Amino acid sequence: MAASDWIALWGAGLSTVVAAYQIGVWRKDKPNLSVSIGIVQEPLAEEEVESARGTPIVVKRGGDDHLTEVLVGIKVANNGRRAIQISAILIEFISGDYVNYVEVVPNSLPTLLEPLTSTVATFQKEFIDEVESLTFLGVVDFRGRRYHPNLSQVREIVESCWKLPSRRRIYQRRGDAAKRVFAFQARDKATLRSVPISSFKRRFRVVIRRTPDDQLLRQIPPQPGNGQ
Numbered sequence: 001m002a003a004s005d006w007i008a009l010w011g012a013g014l015s016t017v018v019a020a021y022q023i024g025v026w027r028k029d030k031p032n033l034s035v036s037i038g039i040v041q042e043p044l045a046e047e048e049v050e051s052a053r054g055t056p057i058v059v060k061r062g063g064d065d066h067l068t069e070v071l072v073g074i075k076v077a078n079n080g081r082r083a084i085q086i087s088a089i090l091i092e093f094i095s096g097d098y099v100n101y102v103e104v105v106p107n108s109l110p111t112l113l114e115p116l117t118s119t120v121a122t123f124q125k126e127f128i129d130e131v132e133s134l135t136f137l138g139v140v141d142f143r144g145r146r147y148h149p150n151l152s153q154v155r156e157i158v159e160s161c162w163k164l165p166s167r168r169r170i171y172q173r174r175g176d177a178a179k180r181v182f183a184f185q186a187r188d189k190a191t192l193r194s195v196p197i198s199s200f201k202r203r204f205r206v207v208i209r210r211t212p213d214d215q216l217l218r219q220i221p222p223q224p225g226n227g228q
Contacts, residue, residue, distance in 0.1 A: 032080035033113075035138055037149045037157050040073040040122055053187045055125055057165050070164060072125050072157065076139055076147070077118035085112050085142040089123055092136035094204060098194045099135070102127055105189045110142070126184040128161040129168045135204045155208045162210065 041059070044067040049056045054069035076086055087110045088103040104123045111119050121139070128137070137158070138148030148154065168184040197204070 029082055030080070031082075031084055031141065031145065031147075032078070033084065033147045034077045034079055035147045035149045036075045037137070037153055038073050038075075039125075039157060039160055040071045041068045042071075043067070044069040053124065054122075055165060055167055070125060071122040072128065072161065073120050073122045074139060074149070075118060075120045076113060078113040078115055081115050083112050083114045085110055086119065086121075086139050087142050088140055089121060090136060090138060090140045090146065091127055091131065091134070093131040094133040094135060094197065094206065097197055099197050099200065099204065101193045101195075102130070103140070103191050103193075107188075123188050124167075124184075124186065125161040125164065126166055126168045126186075127188075127190065128158055129166045129184070130182065131158070131210065133209045134158060134207045137207070151207055158208050 040054075042054070044052055044054075044056055046067060048069075049067070052069050054071040057068050057070055058065050059068045060066075074089060078084060088105045089109070091102040091104070093100050093102075104127055106121050106123050108119065108121045111121075113119055128134075134154075136146065136148060137154050138146055140146055166184070168182055170180050171183055172180055
């Protein structure tokens with residue numbers, strides 16, 4: 001084999017090694033987050049009910065009634081080698097002919113998550129109570145990349161939220177008693193964006209869908225006023 005052939009082979013081998021090294025570095029440096037979701041319950045005093053950020057519920061323990069504040073908590077762990085900024089909690093759902101995006105930014109967000117650290121962000125369960133057909137529930141980073149918990153865990157928590165009491169209420173529209181709207185007082189900063197579903201070429205996968213006989217639709221009588 002000529003010297004030029006040896007040089008060509010050596011160059012090709014070196015290129016392969018360099019490429020493999022770069023791929024390895026890229027895999028180690030890319031975001032590696034794990035996300036979990038759960039119900040958070042904290043003791044609540046009677047005088048704190050009206051000002052509570054979460055949903056007040058009564059829990060029976062040992063035959064006694066205890067006031068509890070319920071929130072939804074999302075834990076995000078950074079298992080990668082680089083810090084990453086978590087910007088918001090994202091809830092995506094379909095309602096009628098629209099895809100809706102609700103970004104919730106509690107006081108703990110945004111936050112810079114250093115390598116091998118974790119954070120927990122809580123938010124009002126009523127944001128989930130608003131959902132009809134959920135397509136995403138998780139967090140987004142500063143680049144808009146999404147991260148979500150295990151889908152079976154998401155379904156379990158969403159169902160739990162729907163079964164618990166809610167501060168979401170049904171109101172009659174002023175001037176038209178036949179029309180009703182759902183509303184609640186948001187205590188976390190949040191933005192809503194709606195996009196016609198016809199704008200998308202892809203199909204949306206529904207993670208969980210509210211049933212027509214959902215308890216939330218049956219348990220609360222309409223309240224007069226406040227509807228827009």
